Amino acid sequence: AMRRSPREVASGSRVLVVGAGGIGCELLKNLVVSGFRRISIIDLDTIDVSNLNRQFLFRKEHVGQSKALVAKQSVLKYGRDADITAYHDSVLEEKYGVDFFSGFDIVLIALDNRAARNHVNRLCLAANVPLVESGSAGYLGQVTVIRKGVTACYECKEQQKQKSYPACTIRNTPSEPIHCVVWAKYLFSQLFGEADPDQDVAPDTEDPELSSSSSTTPAVANGSQANEQQSQKQTTRSWAEATGYDPSRLLKKLFADDIRYLLTMSVLWQRPGRRAPTPLTDEQLDGSGDAAPQSDGYQRDHAVWSAAQCCHVFRSAVDQLRRRYAERSSADDYLVFDKDDQAAMDFVASAANLRAYAFGITANSRFTVKAMAGNIIPAIATTNAIIAGLIVLEALKVLDGRPEQCRSVFLEKKLHPRGRIIIPCALPQPNPKCYVCAPQPQVTLRCDPSILTVGALRDRVLKAELAMVAPDVEIEGRGVILVSSEAGETESNDPQPLARFGIGNHARLRCDDFLQRYNLLIIIAAADPADAEQRLPDGVDFQIVGDLQSVQATAEAAPAAAAPPPATSGRKRRSEAVESGPLGSGEAKKARLLDEADDDDELEIVAAPKSVDGASSQEPDIVLLD
Amino acid sequence: MSSTNNNNNNNKSNINSHPVGRSRSQLPTPKAKKYDRQLRLWGDHGQQAIEQARVLLIGANAVGTETLKNMVLPGVGSFTIMDHRRVTEEDCGSNFFVELARIGEPRAKVCAELLRELNEDVIGDFLEDRLDVLLQRDPGFFTGFSLVIASGVRHSDLLVLSDLLYDRDVPLIVCQQHGMLATCQLVAREHFVWEAHPDNPLPDLRLENPLPEFVAFCDAQDLSAMDSQRHSHTPWLVILYKFLSKWRQANAGKFPSNYAERQAVRQLIRSGERGESDLHGDEENWRQAQSAVTTALLPSKLPSNVNELFKLADQFWLRRQQLSDSSAPSEDRQAAVPPSNWLLLCRTLAEFYRQRGCLPLCGTLPDMVSDSDRYVALLNIYRRAADADLVEFSRLLRVVCLDIGLSADSVPASQIALFCKNARHLRLVKTASYRELSRPLPQTVARCLEETAEAGPSPFWWYLLFHACDRFHTEFGRFPGDTDDVNFLADAGQLKLKCQQLAQDWLASLATTSAAGPTSAPEDLLHELCRFGRAEVHSVAAWMGGVLSQEGIKLITGQFVPETRTMLYDAVSQTFLPVF
Numbered sequence A: 001a002m003r004r005s006p007r008e009v010a011s012g013s014r015v016l017v018v019g020a021g022g023i024g025c026e027l028l029k030n031l032v033v034s035g036f037r038r039i040s041i042i043d044l045d046t047i048d049v050s051n052l053n054r055q056f057l058f059r060k061e062h063v064g065q066s067k068a069l070v071a072k073q074s075v076l077k078y079g080r081d082a083d084i085t086a087y088h089d090s091v092l093e094e095k096y097g098v099d100f101f102s103g104f105d106i107v108l109i110a111l112d113n114r115a116a117r118n119h120v121n122r123l124c125l126a127a128n129v130p131l132v133e134s135g136s137a138g139y140l141g142q143v144t145v146i147r148k149g150v151t152a153c154y155e156c157k158e159q160q161k162q163k164s165y166p167a168c169t170i171r172n173t174p175s176e177p178i179h180c181v182v183w184a185k186y187l188f189s190q191l192f193g194e195a196d197p198d199q200d201v202a203p204d205t206e207d208p209e210l211s212s213s214s215s216t217t218p219a220v221a222n223g224s225q226a227n228e229q230q231s232q233k234q235t236t237r238s239w240a241e242a243t244g245y246d247p248s249r250l251l252k253k254l255f256a257d258d259i260r261y262l263l264t265m266s267v268l269w270q271r272p273g274r275r276a277p278t279p280l281t282d283e284q285l286d287g288s289g290d291a292a293p294q295s296d297g298y299q300r301d302h303a304v305w306s307a308a309q310c311c312h313v314f315r316s317a318v319d320q321l322r323r324r325y326a327e328r329s330s331a332d333d334y335l336v337f338d339k340d341d342q343a344a345m346d347f348v349a350s351a352a353n354l355r356a357y358a359f360g361i362t363a364n365s366r367f368t369v370k371a372m373a374g375n376i377i378p379a380i381a382t383t384n385a386i387i388a389g390l391i392v393l394e395a396l397k398v399l400d401g402r403p404e405q406c407r408s409v410f411l412e413k414k415l416h417p418r419g420r421i422i423i424p425c426a427l428p429q430p431n432p433k434c435y436v437c438a439p440q441p442q443v444t445l446r447c448d449p450s451i452l453t454v455g456a457l458r459d460r461v462l463k464a465e466l467a468m469v470a471p472d473v474e475i476e477g478r479g480v481i482l483v484s485s486e487a488g489e490t491e492s493n494d495p496q497p498l499a500r501f502g503i504g505n506h507a508r509l510r511c512d513d514f515l516q517r518y519n520l521l522i523i524i525a526a527a528d529p530a531d532a533e534q535r536l537p538d539g540v541d542f543q544i545v546g547d548l549q550s551v552q553a554t555a556e557a558a559p560a561a562a563a564p565p566p567a568t569s570g571r572k573r574r575s576e577a578v579e580s581g582p583l584g585s586g587e588a589k590k591a592r593l594l595d596e597a598d599d600d601d602e603l604e605i606v607a608a609p610k611s612v613d614g615a616s617s618q619e620p621d622i623v624l625l626d
Numbered sequence B: 001m002s003s004t005n006n007n008n009n010n011n012k013s014n015i016n017s018h019p020v021g022r023s024r025s026q027l028p029t030p031k032a033k034k035y036d037r038q039l040r041l042w043g044d045h046g047q048q049a050i051e052q053a054r055v056l057l058i059g060a061n062a063v064g065t066e067t068l069k070n071m072v073l074p075g076v077g078s079f080t081i082m083d084h085r086r087v088t089e090e091d092c093g094s095n096f097f098v099e100l101a102r103i104g105e106p107r108a109k110v111c112a113e114l115l116r117e118l119n120e121d122v123i124g125d126f127l128e129d130r131l132d133v134l135l136q137r138d139p140g141f142f143t144g145f146s147l148v149i150a151s152g153v154r155h156s157d158l159l160v161l162s163d164l165l166y167d168r169d170v171p172l173i174v175c176q177q178h179g180m181l182a183t184c185q186l187v188a189r190e191h192f193v194w195e196a197h198p199d200n201p202l203p204d205l206r207l208e209n210p211l212p213e214f215v216a217f218c219d220a221q222d223l224s225a226m227d228s229q230r231h232s233h234t235p236w237l238v239i240l241y242k243f244l245s246k247w248r249q250a251n252a253g254k255f256p257s258n259y260a261e262r263q264a265v266r267q268l269i270r271s272g273e274r275g276e277s278d279l280h281g282d283e284e285n286w287r288q289a290q291s292a293v294t295t296a297l298l299p300s301k302l303p304s305n306v307n308e309l310f311k312l313a314d315q316f317w318l319r320r321q322q323l324s325d326s327s328a329p330s331e332d333r334q335a336a337v338p339p340s341n342w343l344l345l346c347r348t349l350a351e352f353y354r355q356r357g358c359l360p361l362c363g364t365l366p367d368m369v370s371d372s373d374r375y376v377a378l379l380n381i382y383r384r385a386a387d388a389d390l391v392e393f394s395r396l397l398r399v400v401c402l403d404i405g406l407s408a409d410s411v412p413a414s415q416i417a418l419f420c421k422n423a424r425h426l427r428l429v430k431t432a433s434y435r436e437l438s439r440p441l442p443q444t445v446a447r448c449l450e451e452t453a454e455a456g457p458s459p460f461w462w463y464l465l466f467h468a469c470d471r472f473h474t475e476f477g478r479f480p481g482d483t484d485d486v487n488f489l490a491d492a493g494q495l496k497l498k499c500q501q502l503a504q505d506w507l508a509s510l511a512t513t514s515a516a517g518p519t520s521a522p523e524d525l526l527h528e529l530c531r532f533g534r535a536e537v538h539s540v541a542a543w544m545g546g547v548l549s550q551e552g553i554k555l556i557t558g559q560f561v562p563e564t565r566t567m568l569y570d571a572v573s574q575t576f577l578p579v580f
Helices: A006-011 A022-034 A067-077 A098-102 A114-127 A167-171 A177-192 A225-242 A247-264 A266-270 A297-302 A307-326 A342-359 A366-373 A381-399 A454-465 A548-557 A586-592 B029-034 B036-051 B062-072 B107-116 B131-137 B139-144 B155-167 B212-219 B236-250 B259-272 B284-296 B304-325 B329-335 B341-356 B372-403 B413-421 B442-455 B459-476 B489-507 B523-532 B538-557
Strands: A014-018 A038-042 A083-087 A106-109 A131-137 A140-146 A408-411 A422-425 A442-447 A471-475 A480-483 A508-513 A518-526 A542-545 B054-058 B078-082 B123-127 B147-151 B172-178 B181-187 B191-193 B427-429 B567-570 B575-578
Touching (some): A022 A131, A038 A067, A098 A114, A140 A381, A247 A266, A247 A307, A247 A342, A307 A342, B029 B036, B036 B538, B054 B062, B062 B172, B107 B123, B155 B172, B172 B538, B181 B538, B212 B236, B304 B427, B341 B372, B442 B459, B459 B523, B459 B567
Parallel strands (some): A014 A038, A038 A083, B054 B147, B078 B123
Antiparallel strands (some): A140 A408, A408 A422, A442 A542, A471 A508, A508 A518
């Protein structure tokens, strides 16, 4: 048959671009110039000034408008003949379900967050639509192709945990600048935002370290814990409201009284290597009028403020925020922390540094605190251009029926000594233990069923950790609906611990997200507080692990035929080192070593991924082709 | 009509006018906001360098325009696009920054207008002149830029252009694209890297000859008298120093010079750690001290990259000396050419090193577990020492300047500070001229042909074929495959011939030509090139545009080390490899 030209392939394909940011803008351009005509683009975000250094479809006058809509308008203004549908919406919305995804020949991810990536991954699997996933950070980037059953899915390897800190470290015993920054962000939410009981800032009287000297006793907690936190949360905000958000009184409470209260928990400060905080003095907190930091923008951002300067900034930030808070349209409305908002960022920078001063931790400039508070990842036009170029090239291979030519490509910061800035790899194979794309996905949940509530199971386990959007949970074999995605049906269950429903060791929970067409079996492993081996670590309420038995069974059953053709090169490669994974799938891995015009014999493991149980860390997901 | 705004008289060496660290006037807030995400990569001074740069793009094709776009967005000072062609329908199929509605208009004008819209802080300009004509008429025009990017420029023009730029120290980036393939090459006589940004720099602590103030500080720390909190919060630097001193006392004062001796120090440190019963084995700082022996106790020696700079400065001064010794008046004039700031700084650095036996201290400390007061105290000791080095360096620099009749404050203070802070990582990057680079040595050619005899397609074959395409164009006035004739086999045959001739030319001076592999290109490569007909695949251009702009920003900012080899991007196999 006559091979179609790339332009023909492109013009006949329906493509969905998820994300209209740094990579999305470049992608949209590449697509229209390459001859794609039926393009949909979806993005919830609006345009910010800090996007303009790379998101070239946006101008100053577009700030505040929808990224997706403006991106479409801009492309069409260049006189490009394409049928672009733009959605200013969250891809997590119900209307973008399997039927929606089934309408595309390929989906291209240009997202900046994991939750949406997980969701799109699942929908593409459910709709059996190939997916090109990508990401960039500073000078680094990656592009890979995902096809159901043939390649690894986005969730096949354990994703790097978003860094989280135990609540008691944040509330009672910070030791690093980041602890203070997290605390300050929590404080912002407690005072002005949507208060989250997991983000309390007041001294925590339930710190496990405070419980009896026997270290085998777990945190004292029971079903009423949530209620207690509820009431504490109320006090922080209602206290502030009662004082009219008086900055002076806030300063005094947060950085003197609360610190003094912490000092009364003397057990905390007897621990070796720990250093007791010092309440800030009235002198520091009453800061005289001339304590304002440099008015000059650069100095203000880059100098480290003194405690007095922090107080000054704190006062004026609180003044602004409380005014905005008072002017909000309804009682349910609240402020959201935005690192690019002057007052919000001033508030967090000054509060974080004041706390740092109290705890003898290094204070930082506003510029640095902003990077920590906003999880700012540097972003530049050049990297996004490279990544977007790669995405379209890989997408065309898929659409042209040449998926065997696809590569997983890594962009490096510097040229490799042997001369490559991009590293092409064979696409990784599916992980038979994957809790998403395996034929019968399952995980084991280690928890104390007498403590973990149904609400926590839904919000913290299923939604936050396992990226479900609207889960239903049924106790297997008993027909009991524990969680329903229909509003109001099971809310009374939320505060109850799992044990209340007879859920104990080995209990099986059928979890289902209709939107994602995703079923997951959760097997409960009751953590035994008395057994040091079985105990959950301090400050951890649950752990999600893979079930080893079923994993091995799946691995044996994994078809070897799905592997790409074996290497034709007879050259000896150092492959032994990477073939000792517990899956014993050395054959499959060998088969992944495609032949390339290579100039050295080195195989490298880019990342040693972990499966859900974290046990198979030697299993490489990527084998370099060099 | 075209517009020429460039002040052609501004032919100062771009090195002297390198804006790195010139004046740390701060960015106004709106810009700080707009550029926030990139400032975190190259800093305000890097941004300033970008905003002072003047970039010339020759060839407003897809790669060229994409490259320029990625420099306009981060805020390059000004750009000029030079192109004599008019917008065609084909351009619209590869270049985003042209419009169907403007077919027939000057390509340079259309691209410049659309690119200018991307950033209101950037000045954009264009010229419709032919390159060969302007090179003859106004060569000075080209040397007024801080960077020139030549995309799709013919070989014969490149020779003239690059000779001109090479002499005047204007860096040139050359790029050619054929379909799914593209090559790029940096041509720079001398490019100085101020900030290499090494991934894991070794700490600069001077433990071999410790700072007196540091010694006094450490001596005042009595480890045995400390309570457990103080003990486990003593910075590893202090611990390391104390046990190093112990070891030196036992070893006639010598500094550890090999692995075994460093491990011996490590053992000593381990012996000083407090027992588990006392501290729950919680002394992170002691573990840090033990692992630091591998980085902090390396014998200091002059980095080869810095030594090269010393040689460069020596050569310049020697030549200068020779010239002023001879009496020929014309040579006197040459001798009066002042050294660049870089040479002045390198000369001073060599002098500093000769006198002190070390480079200026950078004045930063690695991370360590410590209580704030002692960390800050240590940091201040190293900062003061670095400040003192900077003062001494500046004094030596004044002497160097006055010595050759320059004003004592020829180099701005912020430039001196940046230079000293990065002294260990300073680097000179240079390439051969384009003339040399594009005519590889016969031995190299023979080796490449031999190596690729069995392996099939290789970056070298593509490179050779790219040049053969250029020769084809010289003879036929078009690129192979760039014809309405569906049967391009004739072109493939001609191209094969050109390729053979070229390989023979390149091998010419080699006595044993027969030793080399075959000189006729693989058929599939020939056909592939003819099939492309030099069409630009947009995504490949976008990719290359990303890479080239990144290299361009490295050159403009003097940050990070640019690639100096001729590279080939193959979008089918997703490889980017050196040609030779």
